Amino acid sequence: MWFALADIREGLRIARDNGFGNLEAETDSLAITHVLQKDFGNSLEADTLISDCKALIQAFHSFELKHVLREGNQCADFLANMGQNSQWGTTILAQPPDGLNPLLAHDANNVAFSRLL
Template sequence: MVQWCKPPSCWFILNTDGSRCHADNHATAKGCALLVVEMDVAVVVHFLRNSMLSSHPCYTLVRDCLEIIEGGWIIEIRHVYREGNRCADCLAMLAHDAANGLSICPEPPDELLTLISICPELAF
């Protein structure tokens, strides 16, 4: 069964859900240094976990990601099926629909609350 798993104590989870954002260090500035990075693209997980030849077409992008990852974080990178984190999928869809691709929500959006009410195991 595919389902979301709560992170270990003192850890945070970043689920990219196929999305991307600019590296502006908001997380480390707020004290988030223990991070589980989840994504639904297995090949990207493979690229980030394994060495890559500089001739590979994705080398520069992967190198840039690794430079961010190595900048003061303790990180675990893992693959998760989209169905394994439906909340992240919901939030990513809302962000993609936003005017500038970014939404800052002081409260959970209604769509997310609806999802959690249908599937209470998604909340912790």
């Protein structure tokens, strides 16, 4: 869980540093959704990340964190997988990478993806 919290913290920093006032974030981790909306944690590492995230959240005029199934956000899943297979570190992309445009179009048109068991 702490890897995902570190990623959320980085995203919050980037959004804050770029002057975003209102932010809506999505995660497929129900545990992270709960822990950022409540006052508890699991470990020293997670507690520090949770505190950092909560402090960063205060920088926004409005902030909403939503839980979505992985199938509900194919674009984020695509980018997360791309990040897992790279040595980049944090990268801000000027335009969508190859393969993401069809997923963005599906997302814009509310195309549902089924969950494969």
